[in-house]
Amino acid sequence: MNEGQQSLFSFMRQEQDKLISQTLTHIGLTFISLIIAVAIGLPLGILIANKRKLSGTVLGIAGVFQTIPSIALLGFLIPVLGIGAKPAIFALLLYALLPIIRNTYTGIIEVNPAIKEAAKAMGMGYWQILFQVDIPLAMPVILAGIRTATVINVGVATLASLIAAGGLGEFIFGGISLNNTNMILAGAIPAALLAIIFDFLLSQVQHLNIKRVRDVTMALPVILLIFAGFYLIPSAYAGKLTAGFTPEFMGRRDGDLGLRDKYGLKIHTVVISDAVMYKAAYEKHLDVISGYSTDGRLKAYDLVVLQDDKGIFPPYYAAPIVSAEALKKFPQLESTLNMLSGHITDSIMTELNYRVDYLHQSPEKVAHDFLVDKGLFKPATEATGETVRIGSKIFGEQYILAEMYTMLIRGYTNYNVSTKTGLGGTKICFEALTNNQIDLYPEYTGTGLLVMLQADKSITDTLTDKDKVYNYVKQQFKTKYNIEWLKPIGFNNAYALMMRKKQANELNIQTISDLKRYLESK
Amino acid sequence: MIKVEHLSKHYGKLHAVDGISFEVNEGENLILLGTSGCGKTTTLKMLNRLIEPTSGKIFINGRNIVEQQPEELRRGIGYVLQDTGLFPHYTVAENIAIVPNLLKWDKKRIADRTFELVEKLNLSRSHLKLYPAQLSGGQQQRVGLARALVADPSVLLMDEPFGALDPVTRFNIRQEFKDLDELKRKTIIMVTHDVQEAFELGDRICLMDKGRIVQAGTPVELLFKPANDFVTGFLKEQRLLLEFKAVTLNDIWDLLPNIKTRSSKNAINCNCTVWETLKIITSQKENAVAATNPINKETKTITFTQLMSTFNQYQNSEAV
Numbered sequence: 118m119n120e121g122q123q124s125l126f127s128f129m130r131q132e133q134d135k136l137i138s139q140t141l142t143h144i145g146l147t148f149i150s151l152i153i154a155v156a157i158g159l160p161l162g163i164l165i166a167n168k169r170k171l172s173g174t175v176l177g178i179a180g181v182f183q184t185i186p187s188i189a190l191l192g193f194l195i196p197v198l199g200i201g202a203k204p205a206i207f208a209l210l211l212y213a214l215l216p217i218i219r220n221t222y223t224g225i226i227e228v229n230p231a232i233k234e235a236a237k238a239m240g241m242g243y244w245q246i247l248f249q250v251d252i253p254l255a256m257p258v259i260l261a262g263i264r265t266a267t268v269i270n271v272g273v274a275t276l277a278s279l280i281a282a283g284g285l286g287e288f289i290f291g292g293i294s295l296n297n298t299n300m301i302l303a304g305a306i307p308a309a310l311l312a313i314i315f316d317f318l319l320s321q322v323q324h325l326n327i328k329r330v331r332d333v334t335m336a337l338p339v340i341l342l343i344f345a346g347f348y349l350i351p352s353a354y355a356g357k358l359t360a361g362f363t364p365e366f367m368g369r370r371d372g373d374l375g376l377r378d379k380y381g382l383k384i385h386t387v388v389i390s391d392a393v394m395y396k397a398a399y400e401k402h403l404d405v406i407s408g409y410s411t412d413g414r415l416k417a418y419d420l421v422v423l424q425d426d427k428g429i430f431p432p433y434y435a436a437p438i439v440s441a442e443a444l445k446k447f448p449q450l451e452s453t454l455n456m457l458s459g460h461i462t463d464s465i466m467t468e469l470n471y472r473v474d475y476l477h478q479s480p481e482k483v484a485h486d487f488l489v490d491k492g493l494f495k496p497a498t499e500a501t502g503e504t505v506r507i508g509s510k511i512f513g514e515q516y517i518l519a520e521m522y523t524m525l526i527r528g529y530t531n532y533n534v535s536t537k538t539g540l541g542g543t544k545i546c547f548e549a550l551t552n553n554q555i556d557l558y559p560e561y562t563g564t565g566l567l568v569m570l571q572a573d574k575s576i577t578d579t580l581t582d583k584d585k586v587y588n589y590v591k592q593q594f595k596t597k598y599n600i601e602w603l604k605p606i607g608f609n610n611a612y613a614l615m616m617r618k619k620q621a622n623e624l625n626i627q628t629i630s631d632l633k634r635y636l637e638s639k
Numbered sequence: 640m641i642k643v644e645h646l647s648k649h650y651g652k653l654h655a656v657d658g659i660s661f662e663v664n665e666g667e668n669l670i671l672l673g674t675s676g677c678g679k680t681t682t683l684k685m686l687n688r689l690i691e692p693t694s695g696k697i698f699i700n701g702r703n704i705v706e707q708q709p710e711e712l713r714r715g716i717g718y719v720l721q722d723t724g725l726f727p728h729y730t731v732a733e734n735i736a737i738v739p740n741l742l743k744w745d746k747k748r749i750a751d752r753t754f755e756l757v758e759k760l761n762l763s764r765s766h767l768k769l770y771p772a773q774l775s776g777g778q779q780q781r782v783g784l785a786r787a788l789v790a791d792p793s794v795l796l797m798d799e800p801f802g803a804l805d806p807v808t809r810f811n812i813r814q815e816f817k818d819l820d821e822l823k824r825k826t827i828i829m830v831t832h833d834v835q836e837a838f839e840l841g842d843r844i845c846l847m848d849k850g851r852i853v854q855a856g857t858p859v860e861l862l863f864k865p866a867n868d869f870v871t872g873f874l875k876e877q878r879l880l881l882e883f884k885a886v887t888l889n890d891i892w893d894l895l896p897n898i899k900t901r902s903s904k905n906a907i908n909c910n911c912t913v914w915e916t917l918k919i920i921t922s923q924k925e926n927a928v929a930a931t932n933p934i935n936k937e938t939k940t941i942t943f944t945q946l947m948s949t950f951n952q953y954q955n956s957e958a959v
Contacts, residue, residue, distance in 0.1 A: 235724025238687055238796075239738050239786070240714030253728050 125306075128299040135288075140307050142283040145348020146202070147270040147311075150209035152341045154266060158214050159259070162221025163247065172222060179215040187212070187276050188392070195280065195393050200361070200402045202348070205274070205282035212273050213266035220262025224255025256333075257323055263337075264319035271312040275304070278364060279390030281397075285311075287364055287388045294365025296544040296568050357636060361389040361403035365542065370574075371567055371612060372407065375429035382633050391512070395420065404616060405632065409433075411463055411514065411610040413470030421621050422613040424628040432583035433563035433611040435514075437522065441599045443556035447505055449530045451603060454557070456525055457518075458604035460491055466514065466608040473513040480513065484520035495528030504533040508546050508555035511539045514610065518559040543568050551598055560602075561610055565590035570597070583609065640665040640826045641686070641794065646695030647850075648681050655681045657850035658695070663843075665793075668827045670841035672834065678850040679830045683796050686828065687716045699794060714741055717787030717795040717825075721802040723779045725771040731782050732767040738790045756785040759821060777808040788821050795822070797829040801836065813839060834874060838881050846870060858885035863957035882954065883914035888930050888941075891953045898940045906931040906938055913950050916941065 129136055165172040185193075187208065194204035228251055236246045252259075278286030288304025291297070322333050366372035367388055376382040384405060389397065391408075398406045399418035408415060410422055437454045444451055461469075469487060472478045488494035507522055509515035516538055523534045537555055540546045543564055549555045566572050566586055570593050580586045591602040614629055626632050641663040648656040656678040663669045671679035684690040686697060688709045697704045704712055725734050732753060739749045757764055760781045771779055780800065787795060801809045816822065817840065831837055837844050838858045845855045846869075854866035862878070862885055865871045874881055888895075888909040906929040907919060920928050920943050927942040 229722070229724075231720055231722035231724040232726060234689065235718065235720055236726070236737075238689055238713055238716075238718035238720075238724075240710045240712075240741055241737075242710050245741075250726065 125299045125302050129303050139285050141347040143285045146274045148344035150206045154210050154213035158217030162218045166222050166225035179218050182211040183215045187273050191280050200281045200397045202282045205277035209270050216262040216265040220258050224258030225251050228254045260323045267315045268312050278388050281387035281389040291364035291368045293544050294542040295368045358404040360384045360386045360405040361394050362407045363391045366407040379427050379429050408615045409610050410613045411466040413474040416471045417475035419618050420615040421618040426628040426630050430612045431563040433561035434605040434609050436605040437557050437603045438560045439557040439601050453525050453529050455604045459607050461607045463608045470514050480516035480520045484517050497527035500533040502532040504535050506555045507536045508540050508558035509538040562586045642698040644696045647693045649693045654850045659852050668842045670837040670844045671830045672837040672844050673847035677847040679847050683830045687713050715792050717792040719787045719797040719800045721799040723783040735785050795825050795827045838884050884912050886913045891949050894949045
């Protein structure tokens with residue numbers, strides 16, 4: 118029995134410690150940001166209820182924060198706040214602000230004017246009216262805002278795992294990358310439960326008798342503080358160097374697990390999205406990262422690949438994988454896709470990636486320039502045939518390859534092309550292919566071997582060079598999934614550990630074994 | 640007691656209140672009467688500084704009100720609103736205790752005073768633990784009145800206090816209101832658009848229009864010595880009823896035929912209005928009632944016919 122088939126329950130039991138610490142971190146993140154959001158949003162809501170002229174501006178700005186895609190917001194924050202809890206809490210805070218400000222404002226301006234007038238006429242002062250009339254009467258509406266903010270935060274906090282702040286997103290994104298449904302559910306179910314439980318608890322508070330609202334107003338900050346304190350419980354131990362690994366890398370045998378098994382590497386590790394990982398290494402928030410050997414940012418950020426002296430990272434030769442049905446349906450497809458084979462080496466791919474990831478040229482332009490340079494480019498013919506659907510994962514290299522294939526198919530055949538780029542991780546792409554949502558996407562032999570086929574150690578040990586791996590996955594995919602591996606494109610985008618060139622030189626680290634020795638020295 | 644001098648409130652070009660002056664004597668009920676937008680409510684709210692005047696002065700007990708902290712001023716003035724303005728999150732007892740708490744009374748004193756008012760205002764002690772929403776409209780208005788009276792202010796401002804009530808409740812509460820001891824000693828300024836109410840409750844009435852006082856005087860003066868056509872027009876609809884309610888037996892005493900009665904037992908007071916006397920007469924078997932003039936101790940028997948013809952005579956003599 119392999120790991121994919123074990124039950125969700127036994128997975129959760131096995132990963133119990135991680136699950137508890139992720140849940141606590143998740144609750145902590147949610148409530149720390151919520152407390153700050155209340156501390157800022159409540160006075161701000163009260164302020165704009167008194168100075169209505171400001172309300173449009175303040176609500177507008179808070180509304181804009183809410184529309185920024187969460188992952189983009191995290192990206193913006195890294196240069197300013199680094200990685201880890203700070204930017205995560207700040208981002209969550211921004212999302213929580215709008216419902217709190219808006220509901221405080223609405224709650225207060227909707228207090229019956231006759232009641233306010235009576236309060237004033239009896240000789241109550243501004244603060245007395247605020248605390249004895251406005252806030253208590255607006256409380257149900259304010260609580261509804263806090264409730265909305267809490268549910269939003271529980272959801273958005275899953276993304277905190279992408280910038281090394283922890284939380285249940287570690288399982289969710291790891292599981293998506295690893296095609297491990299149990300892992301996804303182990304993160305998603307507790308996250309959903311948290312949202313439901315907090316929503317329910319706050320709805321109970323909201324519907325309390327108007328009198329009890331006063332007690333709740335007093336108790337709420339205390340409860341929020343207790344929950345916020347959860348963040349501190351699973352406090353990470355710091356070490357000499359900090360490693361940032363993607364959620365996918367964390368769960369892979371040819372990733373963190375292999376590093377521990379074969380090298381015995383023990384390093385303080387945080388989970389982080391690859392979108393921000395390279396920059397975090399460049400800015401010295403991280404010292405060791407799990408990158409891809411053809412990544413353009415390797416060049417951009419002056420990083421160096423550590424030699425895999427014990428050979429735990431299998432070859433990752435890229436090749437298009439196509440459903441057998443599509444090959445039948447589009448007879449010219451195979452020969453067209455194979456035109457690219459042999460043209461792209463590691464260094465060319467790194468260069469192309471550099472242009473997209475760092476120089477911010479469009480994948481379309483980069484693909485076009487390359488094809489023209491190699492004399493492969495032909496202007497698009499009139500598309501009269503059926504549509505080939507090309508998918509890609511969510512990073513630059515895949516975008517470039519998808520663009521190249523699009524141009525080749527348009528130039529050399531009469532098929533129509535639609536692209537579905539940015540299909541998240543391996544799992545999403547592969548599911549899309551097996552479920553006939555797309556016809557092809559570029560995949561890597563190592564991923565096929567370890568993620569889809571989940572080959573045993575006994576098998577991987579026999580596959581000692583790149584051709585053996587390619588032939589094995591080609592044959593297995595054909596029989597298991599009726600999917601064809603076409604000719605390899607030429608480059609090997611393998612996993613690699615990277616460090617800043619300067620630091621690696623200073624510490625005299627060239628191989629992963631060197632890294633281990635350095636970490637163990639005192 | 641209260642003296643208002645050249646009081647104005649302008650909102651841009653709109654002159655909501657336009658240079659009015661009036662005085663209210665201690666213990667007097669002054670009614671500010673008029674249609675909506677005539678400036679009566681604005682005037683009332685300037686008296687406790689809910690609205691600050693554009694110009695003019697207000698003296699209460701000889702003291703210019705701008706010389707006091709507004710909060711302090713307001714704690715000494717009772718205020719009753721049409722919508723009661725009771726705090727929905729406070730119990731009846733807590734609502735009544737708001738001003739005493741601001742004045743830092745001790746608990747015992749607050750409780751004693753609350754019980755006293757509850758009895759006077761025909762509420763029961765069991766109401767004290769309830770929330771305003773659990774009370775009827777009439778009960779809410781009584782609580783509103785209790786809240787205004789609790790610290791025994793010498794001045795009471797009332798903004799259409801009975802406006803939100805149904806006609807039957809309104810009539811009953813108005814009757815209670817008239818008979819309430821607590822209120823007899825107080826200087827009351829009340830805003831209403833209800834002419835009946837004004838005539839029933841007011842010692843004097845300020846009839847307002849477009850921010851100015853058209854006429855200030857007793858009900859009888861407004862009826863029989865109207866300052867202009869506006870006043871006549873304003874009262875025209877309900878004139879007869881108003882006259883019945885404004886004119887007292889005192890006013891027509893000399894015109895009444897002098898029929899001596901056997902006894903002055905059950906005799907009514909001369910301060911009764913013609914309307915009240917009529918109601919009593921029609922409820923009696925013999926269609927007559929005895930009335931005593933407290934000044935000369937004279938007692939007369941009045942029949943329905945006599946009362947009507949005397950009243951008619953009075954109307955004619957006054958109208959001249």
